[in-house]
Amino acid sequence: MNAGKTPKGVKTKDRIVESAIKLMNAKGIARTTLVEVCAASGVAQGTFYHYFKSINDILYEILRIEGEELLFFYEIIIDNSPLEKLNKVLNFQMDYYEKKGKAVVAQILGNEFIPLQGDSLIEKLLPIRAFVSGIISEGQETGVFSDRNSAEKDSIVLMALILTYSYMWIRDKTDNPLKEIAGSHINDIIEQLILK
Amino acid sequence: MNAGKTPKGVKTKDRIVESAIKLMNAKGIARTTLVEVCAASGVAQGTFYHYFKSINDILYEILRIEGEELLFFYEIIIDNSPLEKLNKVLNFQMDYYEKKGKAVVAQILGNEFIPLQGDSLIEKLLPIRAFVSGIISEGQETGVFSDRNSAEKDSIVLMALILTYSYMWIRDKTDNPLKEIAGSHINDIIEQLILK
Amino acid sequence: MNAGKTPKGVKTKDRIVESAIKLMNAKGIARTTLVEVCAASGVAQGTFYHYFKSINDILYEILRIEGEELLFFYEIIIDNSPLEKLNKVLNFQMDYYEKKGKAVVAQILGNEFIPLQGDSLIEKLLPIRAFVSGIISEGQETGVFSDRNSAEKDSIVLMALILTYSYMWIRDKTDNPLKEIAGSHINDIIEQLILK
Amino acid sequence: MNAGKTPKGVKTKDRIVESAIKLMNAKGIARTTLVEVCAASGVAQGTFYHYFKSINDILYEILRIEGEELLFFYEIIIDNSPLEKLNKVLNFQMDYYEKKGKAVVAQILGNEFIPLQGDSLIEKLLPIRAFVSGIISEGQETGVFSDRNSAEKDSIVLMALILTYSYMWIRDKTDNPLKEIAGSHINDIIEQLILK
DNA sequence: GATGAATGAGATTTCATTCAT
DNA sequence: AATGAATGAAATCTCATTCAT
Numbered sequence: 021m022n023a024g025k026t027p028k029g030v031k032t033k034d035r036i037v038e039s040a041i042k043l044m045n046a047k048g049i050a051r052t053t054l055v056e057v058c059a060a061s062g063v064a065q066g067t068f069y070h071y072f073k074s075i076n077d078i079l080y081e082i083l084r085i086e087g088e089e090l091l092f093f094y095e096i097i098i099d100n101s102p103l104e105k106l107n108k109v110l111n112f113q114m115d116y117y118e119k120k121g122k123a124v125v126a127q128i129l130g131n132e133f134i135p136l137q138g139d140s141l142i143e144k145l146l147p148i149r150a151f152v153s154g155i156i157s158e159g160q161e162t163g164v165f166s167d168r169n170s171a172e173k174d175s176i177v178l179m180a181l182i183l184t185y186s187y188m189w190i191r192d193k194t195d196n197p198l199k200e201i202a203g204s205h206i207n208d209i210i211e212q213l214i215l216k
Numbered sequence: 217m218n219a220g221k222t223p224k225g226v227k228t229k230d231r232i233v234e235s236a237i238k239l240m241n242a243k244g245i246a247r248t249t250l251v252e253v254c255a256a257s258g259v260a261q262g263t264f265y266h267y268f269k270s271i272n273d274i275l276y277e278i279l280r281i282e283g284e285e286l287l288f289f290y291e292i293i294i295d296n297s298p299l300e301k302l303n304k305v306l307n308f309q310m311d312y313y314e315k316k317g318k319a320v321v322a323q324i325l326g327n328e329f330i331p332l333q334g335d336s337l338i339e340k341l342l343p344i345r346a347f348v349s350g351i352i353s354e355g356q357e358t359g360v361f362s363d364r365n366s367a368e369k370d371s372i373v374l375m376a377l378i379l380t381y382s383y384m385w386i387r388d389k390t391d392n393p394l395k396e397i398a399g400s401h402i403n404d405i406i407e408q409l410i411l412k
Numbered sequence: 413m414n415a416g417k418t419p420k421g422v423k424t425k426d427r428i429v430e431s432a433i434k435l436m437n438a439k440g441i442a443r444t445t446l447v448e449v450c451a452a453s454g455v456a457q458g459t460f461y462h463y464f465k466s467i468n469d470i471l472y473e474i475l476r477i478e479g480e481e482l483l484f485f486y487e488i489i490i491d492n493s494p495l496e497k498l499n500k501v502l503n504f505q506m507d508y509y510e511k512k513g514k515a516v517v518a519q520i521l522g523n524e525f526i527p528l529q530g531d532s533l534i535e536k537l538l539p540i541r542a543f544v545s546g547i548i549s550e551g552q553e554t555g556v557f558s559d560r561n562s563a564e565k566d567s568i569v570l571m572a573l574i575l576t577y578s579y580m581w582i583r584d585k586t587d588n589p590l591k592e593i594a595g596s597h598i599n600d601i602i603e604q605l606i607l608k
Numbered sequence: 609m610n611a612g613k614t615p616k617g618v619k620t621k622d623r624i625v626e627s628a629i630k631l632m633n634a635k636g637i638a639r640t641t642l643v644e645v646c647a648a649s650g651v652a653q654g655t656f657y658h659y660f661k662s663i664n665d666i667l668y669e670i671l672r673i674e675g676e677e678l679l680f681f682y683e684i685i686i687d688n689s690p691l692e693k694l695n696k697v698l699n700f701q702m703d704y705y706e707k708k709g710k711a712v713v714a715q716i717l718g719n720e721f722i723p724l725q726g727d728s729l730i731e732k733l734l735p736i737r738a739f740v741s742g743i744i745s746e747g748q749e750t751g752v753f754s755d756r757n758s759a760e761k762d763s764i765v766l767m768a769l770i771l772t773y774s775y776m777w778i779r780d781k782t783d784n785p786l787k788e789i790a791g792s793h794i795n796d797i798i799e800q801l802i803l804k
Numbered sequence: 805g806a807t808g809a810a811t812g813a814g815a816t817t818t819c820a821t822t823c824a825t
Numbered sequence: 826a827a828t829g830a831a832t833g834a835a836a837t838c839t840c841a842t843t844c845a846t
Contacts, residue, residue, distance in 0.1 A: 050246035064828045180376035442638035456807045572768035652832045
């Protein structure tokens, strides 16, 4: 398995990964087959095995990439105040969804529920909540956030709102942006539950 | 498709559905095969097709049954006080999920985002929020609930929590019941946001 | 097998036969299944076996009916002169096709070629050629028809023309009637080959 | 579907097609199963699907091949005299049918009436009539053929005979070759109708 | 007369994987 | 690096038929 070294190889591997992501989003992970991935990326099935040990192997690759993207963002905002960070993370998430579009987000979120390959690797895709929880903790320690509830619980409320408004946004027939639908309510909740 | 007409037929169909749910929860939906379902319910494969058009068809059947059961419940609790009703609905929902099992609930919720075929049948599955919103309105009018936030917003928070805790419960490797994971937090939120 | 005796039974049997004919015309005999026939006629599969011993059994029934229709016509024209009879038979055939319509005739003729259930029962559907041959023989004996060629060969030429013009008529995008397309040519051939 | 690219692949695909034709002629198309075809050609069932999309797909392949072979033949005989050409085309057609076998020819001709899918691919299978008509025209111009009837009408008679004798040959339980059944009659007609 | 339950054999199709080139 | 050949196990689905009611 010393594949994906030459520029051409890298390109091919990328193409396969890309097709795989698209299909997994479209049909759910467990329902995406190797045959389809190869057809979609215009590659022979044999070629697939040149780059990946098995159909499961490609999952790891995909999760690695997603994780990297998120980590990159988290590093950038590390120096802000807790409240700023909180706002930035939540906004980042909504912008991110808006950018990807309703259909894709629907699939991403749907796949959160839809049965996996048995392992919880996908879990790693959404480290946001832990991150948000950390921010709230920090705010509680520095005294700007209320500690009436645990940081964990508060983070769950916020993520829950994002999830639910995303759901409503996806179902929404008009073109109202996600931020507009969710924004003020999230701010209310921050004020009423989290800020001192 | 003239199946499931006689008492015997109904029984057989139920047995198949039951076995299917059990297996899907045990090994995941995508990995549950028709052969296994038939073996588990003790019918020939041909018999399966006497009752269902295809392997996917049984999923729809399962989801359809959900919807019917939920509607039935709503009618029953109509005479309680707003707070009682609120508690009953939320608890019912959690009990219900617990009873169905993680895999099936995952599919139900996942389908909220990824409609399997584009029909709006699934849409009907979650009329709960409107129902909860109605209950809160009623409580605000009778003065037992706070009107700091709109009934709609409050109902969204509650449903968001159910959704999110269900998600966490599905992912949870231990056997902690949903109610235990979500219960106290939901009560906190009712106290802090909704009750006067 | 004492079925189809009561008025209701006759009706049901007719409905099954009718659906079977329609389907066999539409998809070819060998490709028509009992399941489809029952679905099309709105009858349970068990009911089918109330009237027919097997899937093949219905074929006999159908052929018997067709045969009766044709024989009835032949009897009517028995007193005409050979030339009149010849004209009447050929015209009857074309009128018959015109009445059934292009799609149906296409299926009837197509099915003449398309593989059967192994027996040549269908053969009986087209006793016309033998009949035409008989008419020509008669004409040759009474001296009004030429005997340069055998009656059999001449009858083949005529049937071949009907077959081929039917084919062209079916393909024809305009609404020209079959008789108009084929008529004069068939008359030419009768004059040039058959009449003295 | 990247199959049949290497010499080995071509060979395998040919072997499958060949076995299929043989079996279809032996037992009828509708009764020939994929399992048998695979067994007869010595490939795994999976291999079949490497080359064909479905069991029906192979029929199209067979018909497509016909068309190509016919066109190829027409180009070859372009330099002969009209009468020679006429004889060669008609004989070629009959030899060709003989070589393919009754079941396959039945399917080819049946499809003339019942297009399997509505595409006009099949249409191309019978450009013979136009070709024959051209030959007769040429003969009329050079004065070797009679112009009592139009070239078109004469070509129709000839094609009609081929069609009808093919039909009779297909039905014929004995093993009499098509040429023997049709040959002398076609010659008679050429003499009596077409030659000067 | 009619239905629907039930079957089992066999048909088609899918899919992850291995291998020679 | 990439392909296409080939596989075999297992999955889905079809169908004619029997039977109890």
